[in-house]
Amino acid sequence: MPIEMWWFLAAACGQLVAAAVLLRNRSPRGVELSPQALALLRGGRRAAVTVALVALHQRGAVAAGRKGTIRANGGPGQTRDPIQLGVHRSLQRALDIRALAARPAARRAVDALWGELGRAGLVRPPGRAPLVRALLGCVPLTLAAGLLTAMPSGGGLVLALALVAVPLAGAAVLLRLPPTSRAAHRLLAGLRERHPLPADRAEVSDGELVQLYVALYGDPALALFLPRFSRDGGLLARDTR
DSSP states (O other): HEEEHHHHHHHHHHHHHHHHHEEEEOOOOOOOOOOOHHHHHHHHHHHHHHHHHHHHTTTTTTOSSSSSSEEEEHHHHHOHHHHHHHHHOOOOOOBBBHHHHHSSHHHHHHHHHHHHHTTSSBOOOGGGGGHHHHHHHHHHHHHHHHHHHHHOOOOHHHHHHHHHHHHHHHHHHHTTTSBBBBHHHHHHHHHHHOOOOOOHHHOOHHHHHHHHHHHHHHHHHHHHOOOHHHHHHHHSSHHHH
């Protein structure tokens, strides 16, 4: 295989290593997470907003509107939670959950919480994502340039293609990494083990515990504890970012 190809392979591997370093999480710190934070780790933006709506609904601050929407039903009550406040401020008119999660006040509050989770080592740093994507996007371009420049043939071409497949596969793996860290997955798994979803809602009378169950389990917990509100408000849908 021509020597030029080795240089391009080394450059592609360097890009891959740099992206991997940027994706590394700092060691997680012991922090106490709110139900909204746990929901964000599990199901993303919509899940966090859903838990905030559950908390607001428990205080009578929101209610189901018409045609699968949520409407304000008074003040937000005594809360300092930024997501609950951002969600309530966004309900100047009835909105469905998707539109509500995209409103600026709600979105900023969730983004701020995501940043806190990043500093706690539970999610990958969001500010590095564009640079990581650029580095990983350069990997196939660098390898293609190497093949065009070196023009290997015969056995050299077979070897070159085999070697090229390695950094390409690495780039594909890094692109598919979830935004949450392994520590976050372990945290959620441990909480689900300690708090299995009960079979009957009568077993739980604590409102904050209901929020925890919704944060950890999503739709099944909504259907169990808040069936009418969840159904009429259009909350029973798969949690997506």
